[in-house]
Amino acid sequence: MAGPTPSTQTLDALRALRARFRATSANTVDAFRQLARQLAAAPDAPEVVEALRRELHRVHGTAGSYGFIDASRLAGKIEQRVQQWATDPAHERAERATIVEHFATALALAFEYDDEAAAGDGARPVIAFVGVSAADQAALRSEAALRGWRSVLVVDDVVLEPALVAAAPAVVISGAAGSAHIVRAAAEAKAAAIVLVRSESGERSELSAPAQGDRVLVLDPAAGASAVIDAAERLTPRTRPLRATVLIVDDDPSILATARYILETDDIHVITADDPAQVVELVLSSLPSLLLMKIAARDSVCVDIVRTLRAAPATRELPVILCASDLDAATREAALAAGAEEVVARPPVERELRRRVGERIERLRESRSANRLHPLTALPLSARTEGEAPATVAALAGNNHPLTVAMIRADGEQYSGEGLDWLRESRRIADSIGAAFAGYTDGSALVLVAASDASVLAARLGEVAAARPADAQRWRAGIAGAIAVGTNDFATLRQAADDARDLGASSGAPVQVWSRDSANLAPDVIVVEDDRALADMLQFALRSTGLTHRVFDNGRAALDAILAMNTLGRRPLLLLDVDLPGIDGYTLHERLRVERPGAFQVVFITVHAAEAEQIRALRAGALDYILKPLNLRILMAKVPLWVERARRA
DSSP states (O other): OOOOOOHHHOOOOOOHHHEEEEEETTHHHHHHHHHHHHHOOOOOHHHHHHHHHHHHHHHHHHHHHHOHHHHHHHEEEOHHHHHHHHTTTTTTTTGHHHHHHHHHHHHHHHOOOOOHHHHHHHHHHHEESSSHHHHHHHHHHHHHTTTOOOEOOOOOOOHHHHHHHOOOEEEEEEEEHHHHEEEEEEHHHEEEEHHHHHHTTTTOOSSSSGOOOEEEEEOOOOHHHHHHHHHHHHHHHTTTTOEEEEEESOOOOHHHHHHHHHHHHHTTTEESSSSSSGHHHHHHHOOOOOEEEEEEETTTTHHHHHHHHHHSTTTTTOEEEESSSSSOOHHHHHHHHHHEEEEESSOOOOHHHHHHHHHHHHHHHHHHHHHBBOOOOOOBBBBHHHHHHHHOOOOOOHHHHHOEEEEEEEEEEEEEEEHHHHHHHHHHHHHHHOOOOEEETTTTTEEESSOOOHHHHHHHHHHHHHOTTTTSOOOEEEEEHHHTTTOOOOHHHHHHHHHHHTTTTTGGOOOOOOOOOHHHHHOSEEESSHHHHHHHHHHHHHTTOOOOOESSSSSSHHHHHHHHBTTTOOOOEEEOOOOSSSHHHHHHHHHHHHHHHTSSSEEEEEEEOHHHHHHHHHHOOOSSEEEESSOOOHHHHHHHHHHHHHHHH
């Protein structure tokens, strides 16, 4: 199976990164509105002005790097004004709160217009958010982006109805306030509506019972973003594809062709086979959402296949629909007793097959989503992992079991978590290892918690890597044992395992075990950047080019760690921001020049564009001075050149 080209992978990853960054833009806008309220109360408070400047500085650099050029320019212009406020307490004192409030409104609109993605947005269904709190909106927009929706914000005012008609949403999600007005506007725009009402808040929806029909739902946002977006997809069955795979097994080519046609018109991916002996292997390798299989009278082979699927944890919940043209009662009863959901007519009747397959797939998806499991692999999603993985670690430590954590990431870093090759491979890894816990974290990374020594888990993962199918997604694993790291804290062990994975990547080994010596070994590249979104972009660039790296978000912490690193005669590259908590980038660079002269090469990445600052950095020995916003593809081309220059220096 041919994989995507590097350029395609880069573009896809950048889109996924931008979608994730965009999904958090509501939080950014809300932060500026809070700062505006603080300025209204104390317009010349130095701590408020400095907090505002830092937040503007962050948006100026990062928004542009992700392609939101207008948002970046707006932030840069306001940052210049705020710098004047810091030096002149009287300058625009009475207007400061209003200026920031207007900026927040303009910023929200700038985030909504995404010219780089607009060309491909026409085919993406739209969710419009009206009057939804920033906290709820951030989680919902992130979940919607992951599933391929495009989100728009619509201001609830006198032009609501024409604004919704222009946005052409499939679903409108609203807060409780003004919900009746919003639902009427949604109906005018021919959209379904979901009204969010917190049950514990005492709020009451303005909707009357008769208004809550098939196209309107009232939900509690406490149910979670996944449940709300699931509801949105149920309300728009023709707008949203099922995004499912169905495996059809039948020895009649005409039956296979008919069933394929029926299901593919509903945007379902179909895999066909004519040999029942292939079923179990195909189910494990293709992760179907449903199995549709022929059964004949006295067909014990089919019954045994169903029984086998029900006995395995990975396929226990897989819906199985059997097709029969002539079936005796005993075989029917045996098949249903083995775990098949139902038996339908063969050849399939179009309307009936669509309905039954759709219902079974939706039921499975709802069940897994309700339990915070991935709809295809049934492995815990990040929200569940964050609770269960530490609990598993605590339980093993309390019972004095050996304790090891592994972090496994697909090569090239798949931020969306939707690459089918990686999903299949992550399921295979989890099934093969049989760890005490296996689930997704940090998006699509797989984390394992095992009651074994690090060497035992490393050997087992090595075997799993060696048995990887030729066309499977490639991956690397880092392993951290509690004894070696000296702690039973899950977060520390996970970070140590991730460090081992990155530090071992240059050796080419698929599995690397953390050790104290390797922990102090300097990687190829050290990133010091306090903006998480931009750090994500830099990490993608580094992983894509195969370079080992570590990331710090605090100048003081970075300096302490770098001073203790072993370079073994190499000259690692340091990608360094200027505005940092702890100590600034210029000070960090000066300290390294004095305390570790010649040990590291530095490239500054900053929004500070003044000629004097650039000259100061270059004269102090910096390898380069790059201005934000960044271009990811240019950055990926430059990083290997910087590393090579650092090695030759």
